[in-house]
Amino acid sequence: MLFVASHYGNSQLFRVNPENYTIELVQELTNISPILDFTIMDMGNREGEEQTVNEYSSGQARIVAGSGVHKDGSLRSVRSGVGLEDVGILADMDNIRDESLCVQCVGDIEEVEEFKGTSLNEHSLVAQNLSDGRLIQVTPSSVRLIDVEGGVAISSWSPAAGQTITNASANNDWILLSVNGNSLISLGIEHDLIRTEHNDLGEKEQVACIHLPPQYPSIGVVGFWKSGTISIMDLKTLQPLHTESLRKQDDLTSVPRDIVLAQVLPPESSGPSLFVAMEDGFVFTFNVSKSDFALSGRKSIVLGTRHARLQLIPKPNGVYNLFSTSEHSSLIYASHGRIIYSAVTAQDATCVCPFDTEAFPECMALATETTLKLALIDDERRTHVQTLPIGQTVRRIAYSRNERAFGLGCVKREVLNNEEIITSSFRLVDEVVFDKIGEDLVLEGSSGPEMVEAVFRAELTDSYGNKVERFLVGTSYLSDIQPNPGSQDDFRGRILVVGIDSDRNPYVVTQRGVKGACRCFGVIGDYIVAALAKTVVVYRYNEVSTTYAKMDRVASYRPSTYPVDLAIEGDTIAVADLMKSMSLVKFTPPVDDEPAKLEELGRHYQASWATSICHIEGESWLESDAQGNLMVLRRNSSGVTEDDKRSMTITSEFNLGDMVNRIRKVTVDASENAIVVPRAFLGTVRHFFFGLNHILDSR
Template sequence: MAYITPIHRPSGIRLALKLNLIDPDSESLVVAKFNRIETYQIGGSGAILNLVGSHLVYGRIVVLNKFRPADSLVDHIFVGTDTGHFFTASWNSNTQQLDTVFKLQDLADRTAREVQSGERSLVDPLNEFMLLEIYEGILTTIPLVQWGLKGVEKGIQTKRSVLDEVAWSRIPEFNVKSAAFSQRPRGRGAKPEVALLWEDYEGNARMRFREIHYQSRAKDTDVAVEYRDSENQRDTADLDVGASHLIPVPNRPYGIIVLAETKVSWFDDGPTAKDHIEALPHATIWTSWARIDNLRYVLADEFGKLYSLNLHLDREGLVDEMEVEELGTTSQAACLVYLSDDLLFVGSHHGDSQVVRITDGTIEIIQTIASLSPILDFTVMDMGNRSGDGPANEFSTGQARIVTGSGAWQDGSIRSVRSGVGVKELGLLPDLENTTAIFSLRLDPSQPKVNAILLSFTDESRLLQFDSSGAVEELDAGMALDSQTLLARNIHQSSQLQLLQVTQKSVIIRSLVSNSNPVVWNADNGVDIIAATANDERLVICLGGNVLQVFNFQDGIKPQRHLAPPNYQISCIALSSIPSLSEMLFVGFWNSGVEEESEIGVIRLSTGEWKPIRSTESGEERALPRSILISTVSKVNDSPILFAALADGHVATYEIGENGNLKLAMKTVLGTRQAELTELTYPDGQLKSIFVASEHSSLIYEEQGRLTFSAVDTEQVNCVCPFDSEAFPNSVIFATSDDIKIAQIDYERTTHVQPLQIGETARRLVYSRALKVFGIGTIARSIQDGAEISRSSFKVVEEVMFKEVASYELKNDELIESVLRTELDDGYGSMEERFIVGTSFVEDDTVDEFRGRIIIFELTADQTLRPILQHSIKGACRCLGMVDGKIVAAMNKTVAIFSYDFSSGRTPGLTKLATYRTSTMPISMCITGDTIAVADLMKSVSILQYKSQDKSTVGKHSLTEIARHYQTLWGTAVCQVGPHSWLESDAEGNLLVLSRNLEGATADDLRRLQVDSEFCIGELVNRMQSIDVETSADSPVVPKALLATREGSLYLFGLIADNKRDLLMNLQDILAESVKSLGDIDFKGYRAFRNDVRMEEEPRRFVDGELIERFLDSPPEVQQQCVDALNRGGQSVTVTDVRDIVDHLRRLH
């Protein structure tokens, strides 16, 4: 049973439009990111574009348009998906969300051929008709009903507009490149005209004008539409071969502009039949355009350049000159939208989307919307443990640092992606090692903010003061600095600001107003203070592990002694600042007399009553509490929560009831050792969070009524404290093993992307932990003498700042196909890090039609790339891998095993040991042990086994097919997810889990891979990578692989535990019915397997994590309904049980 959930959602933008969606007086930008619609408010405070809504659509969005219904004061959007579902949506001002208004009938036609140049929709100037082109030679016409216009103008509630009946019409024009409605005002009774730019069978560009004749349904007639030749038809034989776009001119001079590769043309669509043609300075390929006003346009080409197109008119109001000027370079535009005030939105699928300002013939980038699309390759740098050497914890997949090769051509980049709580470093205090605790202090009573920190070490303390500019001065007086500090804070006594300091031997209270001597209490000789806690009223210290001393500040230092019961040893203590709990002391301890039980207890300070709280989980091994803290962590629910950091790396949360009763709510593993807990309060004074300092630092905060644990995007933290100073407002200070850092921490988890623009396509990517570098195979594109030239190179960049270390350029017309990092013999008996590169030649003048090379590189001590072996092969080297110390190369139709040896002295060479011939062409390869899984271009997956009887003899090696998936499937990637199971993706966006039936009765059963699970992800998966993560025994899902797609998505794939399969499958079915997406499209049909051969009705043994996680976002009544339905189906769970399981799943990513 399989499980998949997104780590990073699609980010490439192909469609965008500007409209009055939210308010008649304000404009919005709506963009389509594969299967999501995002709404941005234009202008306002902060950035130019501010995200106000994101909505999931069950389908790839291929059509996005706007129209204004007659009874509406705002625009509606029209959305179409690749599966033939079309609907309209409008903004709901009450819920601040998009609502589905009208759902069109399913327009899918499996017998028709999809358009080759992309689906499109047009709305005529009078808002009467919408035109759809989704199949070749067929135009779909949708009338826009115009009811109730006068009523809206008078403020009268009228009948809501809908789309009228759909009509289809066949046209002889195939391969339509572009279409546009004529904007010229038409007389009474005249029909709307549409211009079609198409390519005939000889490759010539043609343009034809057609009139729409629509007949609505009547008593005796059906709805029908016909596209007739316009009376203004004209000859367009002189159109350029590369004509690609039509631009309608909405006002005088009207007409149609045609964009082509070498010229720009204007054609009058009126009776004059005049035209004007302007040659371009150089040839280019257009991708998009936007209108500034009637005579000014912005054009974008495939090379990321923006141009201005200005129309100049003669005395008759007709075009007599068209001026095209280059403005500058942006990301390659998939769509352009002119916002206002010279601001232009550039939506890109090959790079970051941008908002640019056009001024004086140049452009300035104002805002950037990051994008990972397309992800061509990726590597996992670490699984949340930074060094990559330590054990991966249960939720390490949600903290993994993934480095992707993203973008294309001039927008190519490598990007470090980590999901977590962001940290913005503001300052660094170096050479302060082994800090055990940090305390922020206010030394100036006249200032409202803190201005100093006290650093505690094992045998001393250091006091640092900050001025308003951030300058640091170390003070050598004013506090006890010759010993370790356990606690330091400001207190108020007798209306005076004072300093409280607790060391291992004494308690010191010092006034900051008067020069009076400090008040000091010293512990008895031979007894150390091991823990201390304080609130605004009192201080409690622990002496020797079993004696508690309580100091009330209003009484001065007059301790009250409280003895712990026999055999109880105290490990940590905590007071609360919450008024209802201020009389209670919470204690972590272990009982050395009863099998060394670890517990948490409560002492009521007014009476001395001791109340140990026993764990209700019998038989569970309980770790010692090392740090406890009480907080509300909510601005909605004031119920206090006790957090306990245990010695084994778990953090336990307890609900605190009346009289201090504790109820265990949950236990979460956040590391392998004890953590330190610190409460952080944000500027509003209400929102709080808990910082967990450990080797996997985390932030605990409230999200939608529940506690959320998120990784903090920083290295190992020993301790932390809030530091809201004048120089560094709303900041924190945390200590690592080497230094002290000042930083600001985000309120919640987000995905953090660190880019390195390389200006080339990063096609292949590997990471070397030993060398601390990345190896990148790139492809650069340039124009020389009007011809497009591609060059490949292999680069090495360092792991922190992605700075280029070395580069090696390949031959002309040679492209990088694959890159591998491995260890090989250096000829002296040692294993050294090497990079292996597989290539192909695009053009070849030799007899062989295909050629390639295998090149092995060494990164030398002087940081240069030295090729130590170059081996020519017949065919492109598509994939590389290692098996039993041998190199595996997947070529055009062959998988071959090569040995790397020094048979001829000190010169290394490759010797072919065994081969296997694939069905068509290997696309992807996964190797585990001696098993090789090969994804074929057309024939799915084959499983090969490598056997070697003699490591040095050529004839003793074999590569044998042991299993195969016999269906026709256009594979794109494969990886192993179990001992005998593999995950495969195909070009249609499907995922399949294939497994061997080792208990088959016949040899054919053993050779046949069976389908365990199948699911339509909808996106083309470019790369997969297996991961190995140890999880707890009760984990509902075991992460197995990471996936990267063409749309910029990253997915986590896992296998569901046996005892959770029925629960999650049933929950998915229930949520599919109760939780709807925009457009009310059926979930099961959307996620069902489909290709040209077969189409299923629902996914098979596959759970969509994105849908499951929507349970947490549902209202309480919906959650209860889902749980009731589960229990009626045979489960026995509560809402809390399901929420805990789903919250566990969410924290996996």
């Protein structure tokens, strides 16, 4: 066996056969370092400038990074969560949740009009196999007990005329029904359907959800609308054994919408667990006693902004996993004696169920808004990496939500006739198909080849007064021939404003030569903030047409040495300095006859080789340096003297041990009692840090 380790690309494991002199690739190990730049895509949130992720669904955040160098350069889509591997597409259809449809897989996949005596003209509340080979189907109008081998309904039950079955659940021995939402009826399953008990709730209560646990056939769990409670009931008497209120006194809107009671933790160490999905996206969990079904150990977790639908997934040794479908799908499973909630890579799942057959073992049937498909699901959370080989160094990356595309600044290095040739280009990659679109925009200015230094997504005003998506590209010239100082061609780089046409090709709206490399950008309204060599400059952007715009310089600021990164919060600009840490600058736009100004508000007077900077919250800023240190700095706005107020002080620091190339701010919808609140994602030379354990808490 031969292991080839790579710092710039994926490591590989080969099997070498010395007898016939062959080598065979056995395994390829994903390596996403070094990360030169990255962007955050939250799959649950596509609006607004800031990226927002769910507190308990970090796997929903999709990180797209420029990884590797030279020919190993690639674009990597990285997600941490439970993966779904599609096995096959069964059908393309709409409204899967609102109808009953039978799809038969015998050679070809086709829809059938009749199946084993089932009713296909109304939607099914329950369609479930029984252990003795029979089938139960519950619709709003009836309950059918079906002999699958004979293909006929051997028994049926229907509510009184004018009444409707609104909720139902079944196990191998019982069926529990809610009729008109205000009465409970239990049916025993023997040779026929036998009505056992009836409980009329009257006007005092409404049934919201029902569940019969497969491992405890004598009880049922019922959730109620008006009181916001759940009750564990004896199916023979329909009387509650235990009742638990889930609603706060001042909250009348939170309602239980789905319930599951199952053995998730190993049975030798713990009893079953009860999960209750609420209307507002919370999921309550309880420990359940095996002897008297008493509830204890109440906890809550947020899985979304709307209620989750919970589906049991049987596993070996009598335990279950749960699949939760919401705007953030999750898998609930046990690991090391704890219940884990992990995001699932299926973003658009509306409902799922097990589909473990001889032809498709251990599969899941998964429905989306438009598709029914089969998939294999991981047992636990893993890191999933999707790779788009670029063959060049992806030095900079930006994401446009409206165009649903990534803008890449790429650098290609090749040797021709013993001469190293470096060329840069701007290219687009589609977010959905994750592949290149349009033609590359080769960066070749009037002064020769260029190096791409910065790519930034900006929302600017077009010639019609509408906000449009634009990419800002900053470059530096590579020519060895130095221009004459003060001459018309005394430019060391360019700023390009790039648009996307109807054919999804990039085109240059306008460009401006600058006297220094343009390393990074920011935007304040229609003002473009550019960090040039030794200077931070603000330009007023005025788009005259789709192919021409003006960029007028309105203000400038000179840091100590060289600006390497910018972070903007409101009208405040944080400037990371190559050697002198950071400074805060306030931008004041022109008013009447007063020109625009850039005024220094504060400065960190300690020497530090800064690499990146990011706003955290309030007056706090996060800075990284070349020695692998992280620092949270805050301006002393309550100082006594003016010099005290201008001083930036370190409030916390941490040695990460890895040089950070890029910091991206992230906003988390955290609960009020959350202990740790993530504030930023860090991309480094060797690793990518994400998740609560590696995100700096500004407190």
